[in-house]
Amino acid sequence: MAYRGHRYIHAMKFTTTFSFGIAAKAALLIVTLGALSAFANWYVLHSAQSLDHVNRTMVERVAPARLALAEAKAALNNVGLAAYKSMAASELEAARAASNEIANQIAAVRQWLHAVSDYFPTRTQDSDAIRDKLRHVEATARQIRDAIESGDKQRRIDEMLDLRFEAALDDTLAQMNRLTNILGGESRETLAEAQNEQARELRIIIAALAMGTFLIVMLALALAHYSVARPLRQLSETALRIREGSARTFAYGDRTLVRIDEIGTLARSFQSMIAKLAAAQETLAVQYARVDAAINNLPQGLCMFDADQNLIVCNRRYAELYELQPEHTVTGTPLRTILQARHANGRFPQAEGFSVENRIAAVRERKPIYTVDELAGGQFIAISHQPMLDGGSVAIHEDITERREIDAKIAHMAHHDALTDLPNRLRFREAMEIALKGIEHGRSVSTLCLDLDHFKTVNDTLGHPVGDALLQAVADRLRACVRKHDLVARLGGDEFAIVQVDADQPHGATILAQRIIAELSAPFEVLGHQVVVGVSIGIAMAPGDGETADQLIKNADMAMYKAKEAGRATYHFFEPGMDAKLQERRALEVDLRKAIEMDELELYYQPLIRLETNEISGFEALVRWQHPTRGTVSPADFIPLAEETGLIGAIGNWVLNRACADATAWPSHIKVAVNLSPLQFKNNALVLQVVAALGNSGLSGQRLELEITEAVMLHDTDATIAMLNDLRALGVRISMDDFGTGYSSLGYLRKFPFDKIKIDRSFIQDLSANPDSIAIVRAVANIGSALGMATTAEGVETEAELAQLRHEGCTEVQGYLFSKPRPAKEIHSLLARETCALQQVAV
Numbered sequence: 001m002a003y004r005g006h007r008y009i010h011a012m013k014f015t016t017t018f019s020f021g022i023a024a025k026a027a028l029l030i031v032t033l034g035a036l037s038a039f040a041n042w043y044v045l046h047s048a049q050s051l052d053h054v055n056r057t058m059v060e061r062v063a064p065a066r067l068a069l070a071e072a073k074a075a076l077n078n079v080g081l082a083a084y085k086s087m088a089a090s091e092l093e094a095a096r097a098a099s100n101e102i103a104n105q106i107a108a109v110r111q112w113l114h115a116v117s118d119y120f121p122t123r124t125q126d127s128d129a130i131r132d133k134l135r136h137v138e139a140t141a142r143q144i145r146d147a148i149e150s151g152d153k154q155r156r157i158d159e160m161l162d163l164r165f166e167a168a169l170d171d172t173l174a175q176m177n178r179l180t181n182i183l184g185g186e187s188r189e190t191l192a193e194a195q196n197e198q199a200r201e202l203r204i205i206i207a208a209l210a211m212g213t214f215l216i217v218m219l220a221l222a223l224a225h226y227s228v229a230r231p232l233r234q235l236s237e238t239a240l241r242i243r244e245g246s247a248r249t250f251a252y253g254d255r256t257l258v259r260i261d262e263i264g265t266l267a268r269s270f271q272s273m274i275a276k277l278a279a280a281q282e283t284l285a286v287q288y289a290r291v292d293a294a295i296n297n298l299p300q301g302l303c304m305f306d307a308d309q310n311l312i313v314c315n316r317r318y319a320e321l322y323e324l325q326p327e328h329t330v331t332g333t334p335l336r337t338i339l340q341a342r343h344a345n346g347r348f349p350q351a352e353g354f355s356v357e358n359r360i361a362a363v364r365e366r367k368p369i370y371t372v373d374e375l376a377g378g379q380f381i382a383i384s385h386q387p388m389l390d391g392g393s394v395a396i397h398e399d400i401t402e403r404r405e406i407d408a409k410i411a412h413m414a415h416h417d418a419l420t421d422l423p424n425r426l427r428f429r430e431a432m433e434i435a436l437k438g439i440e441h442g443r444s445v446s447t448l449c450l451d452l453d454h455f456k457t458v459n460d461t462l463g464h465p466v467g468d469a470l471l472q473a474v475a476d477r478l479r480a481c482v483r484k485h486d487l488v489a490r491l492g493g494d495e496f497a498i499v500q501v502d503a504d505q506p507h508g509a510t511i512l513a514q515r516i517i518a519e520l521s522a523p524f525e526v527l528g529h530q531v532v533v534g535v536s537i538g539i540a541m542a543p544g545d546g547e548t549a550d551q552l553i554k555n556a557d558m559a560m561y562k563a564k565e566a567g568r569a570t571y572h573f574f575e576p577g578m579d580a581k582l583q584e585r586r587a588l589e590v591d592l593r594k595a596i597e598m599d600e601l602e603l604y605y606q607p608l609i610r611l612e613t614n615e616i617s618g619f620e621a622l623v624r625w626q627h628p629t630r631g632t633v634s635p636a637d638f639i640p641l642a643e644e645t646g647l648i649g650a651i652g653n654w655v656l657n658r659a660c661a662d663a664t665a666w667p668s669h670i671k672v673a674v675n676l677s678p679l680q681f682k683n684n685a686l687v688l689q690v691v692a693a694l695g696n697s698g699l700s701g702q703r704l705e706l707e708i709t710e711a712v713m714l715h716d717t718d719a720t721i722a723m724l725n726d727l728r729a730l731g732v733r734i735s736m737d738d739f740g741t742g743y744s745s746l747g748y749l750r751k752f753p754f755d756k757i758k759i760d761r762s763f764i765q766d767l768s769a770n771p772d773s774i775a776i777v778r779a780v781a782n783i784g785s786a787l788g789m790a791t792t793a794e795g796v797e798t799e800a801e802l803a804q805l806r807h808e809g810c811t812e813v814q815g816y817l818f819s820k821p822r823p824a825k826e827i828h829s830l831l832a833r834e835t836c837a838l839q840q841v842a843v
Contacts, residue, residue, distance in 0.1 A: 509541065
């Protein structure tokens with residue numbers, strides 16, 4: 001194959017350097033024929049020129065010779081005339097003059113005869129004969145002259161000189177005429193011979209030309225046959241076999257392929273075309289296999305019909321969808337047959353009045369069709385039918401049963417809560433819009449907004465899985481509380497809502513609210529925990545409390561907050577004044593944001609007293625807000641608001657930095673305690689913020705104490721413990737604040753070794769009158785002592801409480817008994833003044 005390729009390349013190179021193709025060969029033959037023809041013409045012309053040359057030569061020789069003979073004859077005639085004159089002359093002088101004339105004319109005759117000999121040397125003998133005759137004439141003329149001069153007339157008569165002269169003259173003239181005739185005949189013979197020779201040579205040339213032409217024509221025919229016709233026939237036969245699929249190669253060897261003419265070029269082009277065709281056929285076979293695989297692996301059924309509604313092709317999925325037998329998927333199967341087979345096996349639309357003829361008629365209209373057929377068993381097939389330009393059609397059949405189920409599920413999910421499967425806020429709003437349209441016809445509509453009481457505590461203490469299970473249980477109880485045409489929805493978190501239609505109001509809403517409160521106040525068994533929650537309900541009724549869904553929901557929500565303020569586990573109807581409180585809350589949020597920006601917040605410090613020494617061991621930083629117009633705003637009002645709005649992060653970071661900065665001005669043994677919100681632990685940068693506060697202020701980490709509540713430990717415990725360990729590594733002390741108010745305080749003490757436990761003020765109030773509180777304080781103090789943790793009692797306001805706490809083993813106390821929270825500027829005077837006072841109190 002490499003050798004053949006080399007020959008092809010060599011042939012192609014030779015073609016580029018010396019292309020001798022069919023046209024060149026034909027041109028060569030034509031030039032050869034032209035050369036032969038030119039040679040023949042040249043030879044004919046040459047022969048004609050030779051003959052003409054002979055003619056001219058003969059004319060050039062004969063004509064002067066004949067002219068010379070004519071002149072000689074004329075001169076001879078003059079000789080005769082002069083002789084007659086001399087014989088007839090009466091005077092001697094005249095006779096002598098005539099005799100001289102005879103001599104001159106005879107000399108002229110000799111001169112002309114000499115010229116004839118020059119033109120025809122071959123006739124010198126004839127000229128000599130005439131000269132002899134002429135000498136006889138001259139001799140006779142001399143005798144006559146002598147007789148005349150002697151006056152001897154008798155001599156002339158006796159010797160018959162006159163007759164002899166005439167005879168000699170006639171004989172000479174006759175000899176001249178004979179020579180003239182001989183010269184004419186000889187020229188004619190010479191010309192005839194030249195013509196004959198020319199004719200003979202011309203016949204030879206014509207025969208040679210005919211033979212050459214014949215050979216060239218035969219050569220041209222052979223060339224046409226072997227160089228053109230046969231290769232073209234071979235190429236045609238190969239093309240026919242390729243078309244019939246019986247050949248994919250050029251089967252006539254390399255000789256044709258290496259030709260350097262047009263046939264070789266055509267053969268090589270044809271061979272290249274065959275190779276490309278073979279490659280294209282292989283590619284087409286691969287593509288066909290791919291297309292076949294793609295079609296037969298489509299998740300949709302595909303079918304194609306021609307203009308006569310006969311099947312062209314269909315894939316496996318189409319046959320599977322309609323459970324067709326193999327004979328029904330053969331090319332050429334009529335559409336009617338396929339539809340009848342589907343009808344027979346039950347894979348046909350179940351719609352009433354639908355028939356095979358209806359479907360065929362729809363297809364014949366040659367219009368796009370999109371329809372969904374419902375088959376037996378609840379299966380749905382989507383059909384997309386498109387006509388084709390040739391009169392046929394193609395259709396895609398897709399089983400959309402699962403998609404419909406998914407769509408229905410998605411639609412349900414879009415309008416229902418994923419956790420409780422109750423309608424969501426969107427569906428609730430739609431239901432309210434529909435219900436409110438009936439107000440014009442006298443229908444009543446009530447909206448109840450529900451918020452679970454203490455749900456956050458359940459989430460914080462027992463975790464979100466328990467909270468989610470509780471919400472599901474609450475949803476089940478709410479469904480049982482309402483009528484079928486009432487709608488219960490979960491709006492988000494622990495908020496629910498109910499739209500009540502066609503009830504005797506306000507009695508119907510009251511009964512429903514009381515029923516719900518009773519049901520939800522009963523204990524829940526959730527994931528092994530018994531959980532008790534309550535519910536606060538706000539009620540708004542249309543059209544009195546609003547005529548739009550947004551207005552009713554807003555008013556019912558405000559009524560719900562009013563119920564919470566009233567002590568929870570109750571309901572409250574909307575009142576016009578509630579909106580003002582909501583506006584006040586929003587105004588407070590705006591002012592709080594401005595207070596952070598304008599640095600209106602201030603830190604107050606309440607001292608911590610070590611009972612062992614009766615000295616101030618530290619201060620707890622407490623944030624205060626002095627508003628320009630509102631005056632002092634209680635932390636109980638703005639701290640919960642800051643946690644709800646996300647402002648607690650900015651406030652907490654400010655408190656941390658300001659407390660560290662203020663503490664640097666205190667004695668080195670005095671610590672500062674800063675409260676951290678659970679929300680601050682959701683910020684991964686908390687440790688960096690503490691590092692920055694210590695670094696910026698220069699405060700030692702051992703003088704900083706961070707107080708956290710149990711809620712911090714509820715979310716992502718591992719991450720929280722890691723963060724607390726990072727803080728501990730800085731030397732910072734960690735305190736558990738409000739200990740004992742949650743569900744899992746003791747478990748948290750095992751998870752992390754706190755430095756201090758702070759007993760909530762709820763256990764300190766009326767301590768002496770409440771044995772349970774004393775027992776709790778004693779237990780906590782003992783736990784702290786056993787674990788090496790300090791215990792601090794909050795809210796100490798009486799001497800009796802102080803004495804009891806000292807007795808139970810608490811290590812630290814704080815409260816109004818010692819000092820109210822003071823601004824930073826009063827801390828130095830407080831330290832100096834309180835030292836003496838504390839010593840007196842301790843005695």
